[in-house]
Amino acid sequence: MAPAGLDRLPYPRIWAVDFEFGVQPGERPEPVCLVARELRSGELIRVWQDELYRLDRPPYGTGPEDLFVAYFASAELGCHRVLGWPMPERILDLYVEHKAQYNGVPAPAGYGLLGALTANGLESIGALEKQEMRALVLRGGPWAESEQNAILGYCQTDVDALARLLPIMAERIDLPRALLRGRYMAAVAAMEHIGVPVDLPLLEELRGRWDELKIGLVEKIDADYRIYEGTTFKLDRFIDYLTRSNIAWPRLPSGRLSLSDEAFRDRGRAHPQLGPLRGLRHALSQMRLHELAVGHDGRNRVLLSPFGSRSGRNTPSNSKFIFGSSAWLRGLIRPPPGHGLAYVDWSSQEIGIAAALSGDLRLIDAYQSGDPYLTFAKQIGAAPSDATKASHKTVRDQFKAVVLGVNYGMAENTLADSIGQPVAAARDLLRRHRETYRRFWWWAESAVDLAMSQGEIQTIFGWPLRVGMEPNPRTLLNFPMQANAAEMMRLACCLATERGIQVCAPVHDAMLICAPLDRLEADIDAMRAAMAEASRVVLDGFELGTDAEVIRSPDRYEDPRGAVMWATVMGLLEDERRVVA
DNA sequence: TCTATATCACCC
DNA sequence: AAACGGGTGATATAGA
Secondary structure, three states: OOOHHHHHOOOOEEEEEEEEEEOOOOOOOEEEEEEEEEOOOOOEEEEEHHHHOOOOOOOOOOOOOEEEEEOOHHHHHHHHHHHOOOOOOOEEEHHHHHHHHHOOOOOOOOOOHHHHHHHOOOOOOOHHHHHHHHHHHHHOOOOOHHHHHHHHHHHHHHHHHHHHHHHHHHOOOOHHHHHHHHHHHHHHHHHHHHOEEEOHHHHHHHHHHHHHHHHHHHHHHHOOOOOEEOOEEOHHHHHHHHHHHOOOOOEOOOOOEOOOHHHHHHHHHHOHHHHHHHHHHHHHHHOOOOOOOEOOOOEEOOOOOOOOOOOOOOOOOOOOOHHHOOHHHHHHEOOOOOEEEEEEEEOOHHHHHHHHHHOOHHHHHHHHOOOHHHHHHHHOOOOOOOOOOOOOHHHHHHHHHHHHHHHHOOOHHHHHHHHOOOHHHHHHHHHHHHHHOHHHHHHHHHHHHHHHHHOEEEOOOOOEEEOOOOOOHHHHHHHHHHHHHHHHHHHHHHHHHHOOOEEEEEOOOEEEEEEEHHHHHHHHHHHHHHHHHHHHHHOOOOOOOEEEEEEEOOOOOOOHHHHHHHHHHHHHHHHHHHHHO
16 A cells, blocks of 8 residues: 555656666766666566666656656666666656755755655664765676675665655645656756767866966966965965065954955055966966866766755856856867857846846836846936947946846945945945836835745745745845746756757856757757747746857857966966977 | 865856 | 855865
């Protein structure tokens, strides 16, 4: 007899599934074994590696009558991808649902499977045993028969854990929305499978010469300062330098010297001799690449960590993920021969979301003008109606800071700082924003009030943030924009991957896609259509625009913010090559 | 020598 | 009291 909680799940078959698999940085997972149990009949399936690779489809159904249940399903579905198996049509991920349940407040025992068991009052296997078994899997094969049995047995304990967890969690799961989240885990598996193509020979050369490049950079400039030890900035030597040079320096509240770029910029005005040192610090701070996870096929693949943030965004590792690194490193992104890439992003996504969900007509006008910042200036008469981005750059920059700052709950002091104007001017701009976009403000503040009184705030598809003990009202203010943006991104990833577009990676409000050159334009159109559709679904018919940056082989990705640094590093690399030659 | 903490910088 | 949302992570120093 199936436990009562399962009655809420209208599926003839419910499959609890777990794979064991090995992974190397940047590579695809290598399935080691599979255990699946059908929870109504109790049928148990155990498959070891050799047999797994011989199956051309899973030993369970993947259609609309089979519910696929897993913990962090992108891992299982990544194994499906490697094995060439189809994605299940109905996916319930208990990791995601556990995360949702405790989002914003501390989970009693963390977000792992063991934590979910504990939180739901269930006994769990020891964390130590789990660790040991995971190590045995990661050690790699071949495994002795006793080891195989141990691994399969351990895999089965996770499946049994799922089986015990599901009836309890099912009592409070909002099934249609949980399935939407589960569907995204299949998209995640698809994107992690594809990865971002990079110039592997160049990356390897950079890696090989990395230390020399950094030391070369330091030696060139530090000769005049003698502050560095190797590539390490030594605070006491810096203090000596300041004393020698008779330079006063700003301190932090803690009493320590401020080493921020801001401090260097500020003092650099009175002491121009600091300029090169500032440049060196800046360059060195951007020189990080060693953890980039790139597989043998030149693809950057990382765990996207779906639902990792409170707003439901992905939280991939910044050091492993090419889009988490400093922008200049994106020059390593390069389409394979015969292919092109497109970086497609929503234009002013969060502003569009604010406009649509608040129903503020002036904000909608501003968004639909294509330049919400300058339009705001025009709406209050701070710029003439024929002003353009080029003719009124300064005004536009200021209004951009206001419009973006408002989404984060920025106050007058910080705004004044960021636009380089007196506090009174910043205050006035914020007041004008409130007056111009009254309905937006009413909507945004009502949402915060409601969240405070109900102890929770949700996206339109039910991703919840629990309001903790000391809520930051600015978090709640921003949540409807950021978290609904995340919903939109997830839906677009689902639509695109399900339609066969090669999505390399999501980047919050953007997606990188790859296609053979003869299909590139069509795939870009399809991607933009999927993103437009996702915006309409989330925003009840309101459509957001998109832009696409296209890169065709043999070109590489160029980010204007990183152009100078890219040229610097390539120059250094050229020098190093000459030294050796 | 290892770890914890503060600070800083990067991304959207 | 602070007053810019969500993140990851490297670095430098202090402390165990």
